[in-house]
Amino acid sequence: MKRIVAIWMFLYNGFGVCQDKPFVFRPPNTTGIVVKADILFSQADGKELFFDLYQPRESRNRPILIFLNMVGGPQRTWGIYKGWGIAAAADGLAAINFDTRSDRAEEVFDSLIEYLRKNGQSLGVDPDRIAVYAASANMNRGMRLMMDSARTYLKAGLAFYGNSEINSFRMDLPILVIRSGLDNVLTNSAVDFLFKKAIHANAPWSLINYSGGHHGFEVEDPNDYSVYLIRTVLQFAKNHLENPKLHESGLGELVTPLAKLLRAASDSVRATPQKGAAWQKLAVYQVRSGQYAECLASYREAIRLGSSNYGDMGLKALEAAAMAGNTEEAILWTSRLQEVGWIANWNILEIPQYSSLQKNSDYVAAYDKLRQRSNRFLLLHVFSEFGVDSARVVLARDISLYPKIAPYSEFSLNWIGYQLLNRQKTKEALDVFNWMLREYSPSLYGMDGLADTYEAMQDRKNSELWTKKCLDALKSSNLSESAINGFRKSAEDRLQRLKK
DSSP states (O other), X not given: OHHHHHHHHHHHHHHHGGGGSOOSOOOSXXXXXXXXXXXXXXXXXXXXXXXXXXXXXXXXXXXXXXXXXXXXXXXXXXXXXXXHHHHHHHTTOEEEEEOOOGGGHHHHHHHHHXXXXXXXXXXXXXXXXXXEEEEGGGHHHHHHHHTOTTOTTEEEEEEESOOOOOOOOOSSOOEEEEEETTSOHHHHHHHHHHHHHHHHTTOSEEEEEETTOOTTHHHHOOSHHHHHHHHHHHHHHHHHHHOTTHHHHTTGGGGSOHHHHHHHXXXXXXXXXXXXXXXXHHHHHHHHTTOHHHHHHHHHHHHHTTOOOHHHHHHHHHHHHHHHTOHHHHHHHHHHHHHTTTTSSSOGGGSGGGXXXXXXXXXXXXXXXXXXXXXXXXXXXXXXXXXXXXXXXXXXXXXXHOTTSOSSOHHHHHHHHHHHHHTTOHHHHHHHHHHHHHHSSSOHHHHHHHHHHHHHTTOHHHHHHHHHHHHHHHTTOOSOHHXXXXXXXXXXXXXXXXXX
C-alpha cells in the first residue's frame, strides 16, 4: 500500500509542476465567457471552500463539467485547470474548479453537488447533467467516485494519465481514457492494467493513446494534436451531456431481459425452422440462459441447415459443452475451432469460460493432439505451393493424431477450393472438390465447386455436367431453403453463361 501511495504522490507532485505553464489551447473568441470566482459552497468545521464557475455569458440550464480535486491542492489557481475551464465554457459547457479537503474529498464533492442542486437555477446550470474530469493523482479516488452507481447525475467521465484500484465498473457511465505515450512506465502500466480490467468487464470505456504526449500534455505539448485532443475530449463530454440517452441507445441486448431475447429467438425458429441463422441465434441465448444441452442441439441443427461459421459458433458451443460436462461435444467443437485457425495462438484451457475442461483428462488428452493438427490456412498453402500429394501427407498426419474426428469439414474444404480457384490454381481446386465428393457424398458444395472450376478452365461439357448433377441433388437435399435457393441460382446462372 505504501508503494501505491508513493506512486500517487509522485504523480501529484509531477502534475503540480504543470501549474504555471500556459494551456496549449486558447479558444479564438473568449469574450462570451464569464468567470464567477470564489463562490463559497461549504463552511464545514469552520473551513471555507470555494469554487470558480466558467460559463457562456448567456447561461440557462447548462450541463456541467467538473474538474475533480481529490488530493487537496489549490488546483483552481493552476493554469492547466483555468485553461480547461475557459476551453469548456467556450464550447458551451459550464465548468467548475473547486477547493477540497484531502481527508474528506468525497464528502466535499457531495457538498458541491448539494450546493449546485440548491442554486443551479440562479447559476444557470443543470445539476442533473454532470461530467467529471480526473487526472493524474486525482484518478484513484476520482474513479471510485465515478463508479458509485448512486451518482446517476453523472453522464460521462474523463480519465487522464492516472491509475485507480477499482474492480467494479458501471455499465451506464461512458468513460474516455487518455493515455500519454511518453509518460513514465509505472503510470502507463497502471493505465493499461486498469483499461484491460474495464474492457474485460465489457464496461463502456474508450481509450485514446497520445503516442507523443507527456504527462500533463495540455501544458507540456503545445502542438496541433494536443489542441485536437482537447477538442475531442470536450466533444465526448458534450455528446453525453446534451443527449444523456446516447449511451443507453447503444446498449441493445445488454439491457433487454434475457427471457425476452430467448422468447423472440424461439419464435423466430418456429416461424422459420429451415433457416440455420435462426437456430444459431437461438443457441446464443440458450447458452446465456444456462440451457447448455439445448444450445448444442440448436448448433447441430444450424450446421445441418448449412451454417458454416465455425468460429463464432464454436466458441459458444464449446462453452456450452464445458458447462454441460459433454466431453464428446467439447472435443468436436475444439476440432472445428482448430480447423478454422481460431486456436492457433492461444490456449483454450487458459480461458475462464472453459476452465472446467482443465479437470477433464479425456478432453485434455484430445486437446493436446488436436492442437497439433494443421488448420485450413496451412492446408491451403500446401495445396497451392506443393500440390495434392503433399496435402495428402498433411491430411494423413492430421488423421493419425486424432482419428475419431475428420480434420476438415465440408465447409473448410469448400473454402480451400475456392481460394485456390481465385488464385487460378484450377488443377488443385479440382483435387479439393473431388476430395469433397469422396468424403461427403453427395456434396452439393463439391458439385458446385467442380462446375465453377471447369467453367474457369473453359471446359463447357464438364461444367454443364456437374451443374446438372447439382440441380438433381437439390431435389433430395435437407439443407435450408435459403441454401438450396443459393445453389439453384448459382447453377441456373452458370447454365445461362455456358449457353453463350
